[in-house]
Amino acid sequence: MITSEEAARVLAEADLLHSAEEVSAMLDTMAAEITAKLADKSPLVLCVMTGGVIVTGHLLTRLGFPLEQDYLHATRYRGATSGSKTITWLHKPETALAGRHILLVDDILDEGYTLREICHWCRDQGAASVNVAVLADKQHERRVEGIHRDFSAIELADRYVFGFGMDYKEYWRNANGIYAVKGL
Ligand SMILES: O=P(O)(O)OC[C@H]1O[C@H](OP(=O)(O)OP(=O)(O)O)[C@H](O)[C@@H]1O
């Protein structure tokens, strides 16, 4: 836990990596790629809470074809800046996945434990296909095997980032852009 004063200092000292305008343009491109692949599939779009909530909202307004929406919550960082290897499921979707084309939407693919487990779960439920869309794809050598993203708006350097759904110790998911914490 940090105070709101500390949160304000972190934002003031952070590096702005991508402005809101840049994020918007990159989401346009990703939405066009998703449309080309899934427009005739009547997909079930699953928002990975909490971080995925903002990118999912922005993305959905750019997808002009029939789809359904639900959400799930699986977390491993729980407000920290490094994650445990154990995923905690806080909510599973009500909608049946069997036979559906699933589009998972999350804020960031980092080491990949979270989305790998979620993809496995979707397939275990009998999904016809599982596609992964992330706002940010972090570039490093620590990615676990067995996970890849199908769509990504932005590739990021290996720093701890926040904004546009991503938190710094639960603050600044509401920051309108993508920032890197000073020194991290
Ligand atoms: O690729 P990984 O290294 O597994 O990390 C990526 C995950 O970490 C964050 O979730 P977090 O556990 O912080 O939960 P939150 O969305 O509720 O903040 C983010 O939203 C991704 O789901």
Ligand SMILES: Nc1nc2[nH]cnc2c(=O)[nH]1
């Ligand atoms: N906010 C945030 N959450 C993450 N989860 C995995 N990596 C990150 C990151 O860089 N920032």
